[in-house]
Amino acid sequence: MTDRQELLHTPEGVWDHYGKDYMEYTRTAHQVKLAFHAYGYEDIKTPTFEFFDVFSREVGTTPSRELYKFFDREGNTLVLRPDFTPSVARCAAKYFRESSEPLRFCYEGSAFQNTANLQGKLHESTELGAELIGDGTAAGDAEVIAMLIDGILKTGLTKFQISVGNVEYFKGICEAAGLDADTERDLRDALSGKNYFKVQDLLKDRNVAEIYRDQIMRITGFMRDGKDLEEAREKTSSRRAQAALERLLDLDRLLEDYGFEKYVSYDLSLLSRYQYYTGILFKGYTYGVGEPIASGGRYDGLLAHFGKDAPAVGFMIPLDTMVEALRAQHIPIKVPEGPTVLTYTEEDFAKVLQKAKALRAEGARVVMTRAKTEDAG
Amino acid sequence: MEELTIALTKGRLAEKSMKLLTKAGYPCREMEEDSRKLIFRNDALALSFFLSKGPDVPTYVEYGAADIGITGSDIIMEENRRAYEVLDLGFGKCRMCVAGPESARQLLEHHEMIRVASKYPNIAREYFQNRRHQTVDIIKLNGSVELGPIVQLSDVIVDIVETGSTLRENGLTVLDTVCDLSARMIVNQVSMQMKTDRILELIGRVRDVLEEKA
Numbered sequence: 062m063t064d065r066q067e068l069l070h071t072p073e074g075v076w077d078h079y080g081k082d083y084m085e086y087t088r089t090a091h092q093v094k095l096a097f098h099a100y101g102y103e104d105i106k107t108p109t110f111e112f113f114d115v116f117s118r119e120v121g122t123t124p125s126r127e128l129y130k131f132f133d134r135e136g137n138t139l140v141l142r143p144d145f146t147p148s149v150a151r152c153a154a155k156y157f158r159e160s161s162e163p164l165r166f167c168y169e170g171s172a173f174q175n176t177a178n179l180q181g182k183l184h185e186s187t188e189l190g191a192e193l194i195g196d197g198t199a200a201g202d203a204e205v206i207a208m209l210i211d212g213i214l215k216t217g218l219t220k221f222q223i224s225v226g227n228v229e230y231f232k233g234i235c236e237a238a239g240l241d242a243d244t245e246r247d248l249r250d251a252l253s254g255k256n257y258f259k260v261q262d263l264l265k266d267r268n269v270a271e272i273y274r275d276q277i278m279r280i281t282g283f284m285r286d287g288k289d290l291e292e293a294r295e296k297t298s299s300r301r302a303q304a305a306l307e308r309l310l311d312l313d314r315l316l317e318d319y320g321f322e323k324y325v326s327y328d329l330s331l332l333s334r335y336q337y338y339t340g341i342l343f344k345g346y347t348y349g350v351g352e353p354i355a356s357g358g359r360y361d362g363l364l365a366h367f368g369k370d371a372p373a374v375g376f377m378i379p380l381d382t383m384v385e386a387l388r389a390q391h392i393p394i395k396v397p398e399g400p401t402v403l404t405y406t407e408e409d410f411a412k413v414l415q416k417a418k419a420l421r422a423e424g425a426r427v428v429m430t431r432a433k434t435e436d437a438g
Numbered sequence: 439m440e441e442l443t444i445a446l447t448k449g450r451l452a453e454k455s456m457k458l459l460t461k462a463g464y465p466c467r468e469m470e471e472d473s474r475k476l477i478f479r480n481d482a483l484a485l486s487f488f489l490s491k492g493p494d495v496p497t498y499v500e501y502g503a504a505d506i507g508i509t510g511s512d513i514i515m516e517e518n519r520r521a522y523e524v525l526d527l528g529f530g531k532c533r534m535c536v537a538g539p540e541s542a543r544q545l546l547e548h549h550e551m552i553r554v555a556s557k558y559p560n561i562a563r564e565y566f567q568n569r570r571h572q573t574v575d576i577i578k579l580n581g582s583v584e585l586g587p588i589v590q591l592s593d594v595i596v597d598i599v600e601t602g603s604t605l606r607e608n609g610l611t612v613l614d615t616v617c618d619l620s621a622r623m624i625v626n627q628v629s630m631q632m633k634t635d636r637i638l639e640l641i642g643r644v645r646d647v648l649e650e651k652a
Contacts, residue, residue, distance in 0.1 A: 222631050255522035255630065328631075346631040351502025352520075353628065 074176075074184025085394040086187070089216050089384050090169055093189050096212035097167035100204065102191050105166040107148035113138035120147050120366060121336030129173045129184075141173035144335070146360065146375060149192050154367035160195070167191040169380075183381060190357075190377030197361060197372030199308055202341050203315035205374050209355055210321045213345065216383065217392045221347040221354065223324050226331030227309055228338055228358075230293075231280060233301030238273035248277065253332040257281050276302070284327035287313045293329070305340075312341065337363045343376065349389025352382050400426035406434070439484045440633045442640070445504035447492040447513075451621055454529045455508045456487075462643040496521055496624060505629035505637065511619045512598060516558045522630055524641055525623040528648055534561060534616040537605050538587045538594035543613055545593050546570065553593045555579050555586030562596040565616045584608050 071077065078086060113130065116122050123143035130140050142148050145168055153164055172188045191208060193201050206223060213221055231252070235245045244267045251259040260281065264274045276297050284290055287310055294306040309327060316322050331342050338358040345355030357376020364371045387394055401420060405413035417427045444459075446452040456469060466487050468478040478487045490498060495509035496519035507521070510530055514523060536546070536554075545552050551573040556562040559576045566574035577592055579585075584604060586592040598619065599605065599612060623644065630637055 220632075224631050255524055255625070257524060258526045259523070326631075344631075346628045348628075348632055349502075351500055351626050351628055 072184075074182065076183075081396060084396040085387075086380060086384055088394055088396050089387065090187070090189055090380055092215040092217075093212040093378060093383075094167065094169065096208055096215050097189075097191050099211070100165070100191075100208045102165040102167040102208070105149060105152065105168050106170070107142070107145070107152050107168070109171065110139045110141050111148060111151070113140050115147050115151050116140050116143060120363065122147055123174060123335075127175050129175050143172055143174050145170065145172065145188060145190055145377060146192065146335075146337070147363065149375070150194075150360075150363045150373065151367045153192075153194050153371075153373075154364050154369035157194075158369050163193060163195040163201070165191070165193055187380040188377045189380055189383075190375060192373055192375030194364065194373040195371045196374070199311035199315060201372075201374055202308075202312050202359065203319065205357065205376060206312070206316060206325070206343060207319040207321055209343075209345065209357070209376050209378075210319075210324050212378065213354070213383075216387060217394070218347060218354075218383075218387060218390070220390070221324065221345055222326055223343055223345050223355070224326055224328045224331060225309065225312065225341060225343040226328050227305040227341050228332055229305035229308070229340055230297075230302045230329050231277075231332060233299040233303075233305055234273055234276050234280075234297065236301060237299035238269055238277075240267070240269065244269075249332050252277075252280055252330045255281060255330060272298070280329040282329075284329070286322070286326075290327060308341065333358060341374070345378075347386050347390070350382050350386045352379070354378060354383050354386055397426070400428045402428050402430060404430050404432040406432045440636050441484045441486065442506065442633065442636055443486040443488070443504045445495045445498045445507040445509075446487060446489050447495055447509045447621075448489045451492070451508065451510065451530055452489055455527070455621070458527060458529075458644060458647060461647045462640070464640065464643075493517055499624050499626050502626045502628055505626050505633060506640070507624045508621060509624070511617075511622050512558060512561070514622055514624060515564075515617075516560050518560060520627065521624040522627055523622055523624050525644060525648075527621040527623060527644075528651075530619070530621040532598050532600045532619050533612075534558070534596065534619055535599040535612045536565070536594050536596055536614040536616060537584075537599065537610045537612050539609060540611055542587065542594050546572075546613060549573070551575065553577065553591075554596055555583050555592035555594075556596040557581070557583055558596055561616065565596065584610060 116128060118125065128140045128143055130138055133139055149166055149168065157164055167190065169189045171185050173185050175184060176182045191205065193205050210223060247263055248260060251263060260277065264277060279293055279296065290306050290310050290313065294303050297303055316325055331344060333342055337360045339361045340359035342358035344353040347354050355376055355378045359374040361372040364373055403413050403417055413429065417429055420427045446455050456466065464483065464485060466478050466480045466485065469487060476488060492509050492513045495507040496514055496517040498504040499507040499521045500519040508527065512534055549572050552566065553575045554562050554566065555577045557579060559578045562576050563574060566572045583595045583597045586595045587610060588608060594613060596616060602612060605611065625637055
């Protein structure tokens with residue numbers, strides 16, 4: 062008996078979904094995808110596992126030890142995708158190498174991360190996302206962020222914030238200050254952890270020039286709108302950092318045209334652990350969950366890694382976190398009513414079947430069950 | 439006003455944290471009364487406080503069960519949870535050290551394999567692998583780590599040292615400092631975005647109190 066019981070458990074980090082609970086997931090995903098499709102994005106499906114090189118260190122995605130790896134017969138290392146973006150980039154580079162037209166893809170599927178046990182993190186999570194390939198303009202950035210906002214709104218969530226940063230600001234100031242790679246990395250870690258006192262210590266320790274200290278500390282401040290961005294632009298002398306802020310200002314104006322400015326704020330300390338991001342970066346936050354409900358950014362160098370030189374921008378929504386947020390905020394997720402149940406006996410089976418067929422043809426969900434009789438088991 | 443929930447580390451650290459928060463204008467009278475309550479409230483200021491074991495504070499904060507947490511930097515390093523580390527509170531100062539009998543000092547000089555007993559396996563591994571470039575066998579203990587080298591379970595230990603008197607009484611000495619430690623304030627990354635004004639105000643007021651002292 063006990064042996065059989067063990068068979069029923071799933072490994073750590075994965076679980077079963079069924080019934081109404083699962084329907085809430087699929088309905089939420091459906092709502093979000095309505096927004097993707099409304100913007101003309103086409104569904105794409107890439108393999109669940111790929112060659113290791115697609116997710117290698119040079120690509121700058123999940124660290125190798127957090128990947129699920131295994132071998133095929135030939136001895137190639139295969140990886141369960143930890144993240145869709147490199148897969149979509151590879152696919153686009155393979156099939157659309159010559160195309161200069163923008164490509165619009167959206168996807169839904171499982172991503173796998175082999176993180177430490179007992180941290181309550183899912184090892185298989187469902188991600189919804191979209192990528193815009195071949196558009197390097199601020200209008201492309203705005204399109205993707207606006208689509209994300211529309212997608213979130215479609216789920217019924219209204220209280221959320223999209224925080225937007227630009228890695229180029231940080232890189233520009235590091236370049237102007239002539240910081241070495243180690244200092245840059247340490248600063249990036251401290252800044253993305255909002256660890257201000259560590260940033261201050263680092264700046265002092267590594268003898269960073271006074272004028273740049275202020276500009277780096279400025280990263281830690283929050284920016285509400287265009288005015289704050291303009292003020293930051295006046296304070297910096299780095300051309301690259303100025304360009305980064307100008308890009309955010311363009312984006313701010315475009316998002317205003319979309320009517321979405323109230324959902325957006327700016328945070329220059331937003332720096333991702335995925336190193337393939339090259340320009341704007343953004344994360345979506347809401348009440349009730351401790352993790353972002355969306356994250357994304359621009360990755361202009363990633364496709365070149367696969368042989369197609371094209372700019373790209375995209376994002377993903379972790380469906381599990383999204384549903385958790387909806388539940389925490391008591392936002393009802395509309396799921397269809399249960400199916401109509403028709404009972405039949407041996408005698409009237411044919412008649413009931415006709416009725417069921419007619420209802421099913423109209424699109425109703427119909428379950429047929431045998432009537433309970435006295436002598437039936 | 440948006441509700442703020444603060445997780446504190448049980449014991450002395452909680453007392454010091456509350457003293458600091460009270461001075462900064464975030465008191466909680468309920469907490470001073472003797473009670474079996476798990477959550478303490480200050481309704482006028484829309485604040486909730488709760489006490490937990492140190493290593494659980496970063497967990498509560500990472501999941502957003504608490505917006506803000508106060509705990510030692512040893513725990514933050516060891517747990518390596520995702521949370522913003524926003525303030526060094528300056529109290530609870532001590533050091534994370536490698537300690538052992540004097541005879542073990544030479545084991546640190548070469549890149550040889552070393553056996554380490556510690557309550558902090560992650561910090562110990564980080565230190566020996568990345569700073570000493572040494573192969574390390576870590577034995578996780580849950581208390582009285584000093585016993586390790588005495589009963590020859592391990593060559594050295596990695597542990598918190600305040601005065602060093604426990605070490606001296608047991609014939610152990612500090613062989614190296616891994617890092618300095620103190621109490622830190624951490625903030626959930628989502629709370630920081632969604633309750634920005636309240637949290638930045640709290641950080642600002644606590645920082646003012648700290649600067650006044652210094």
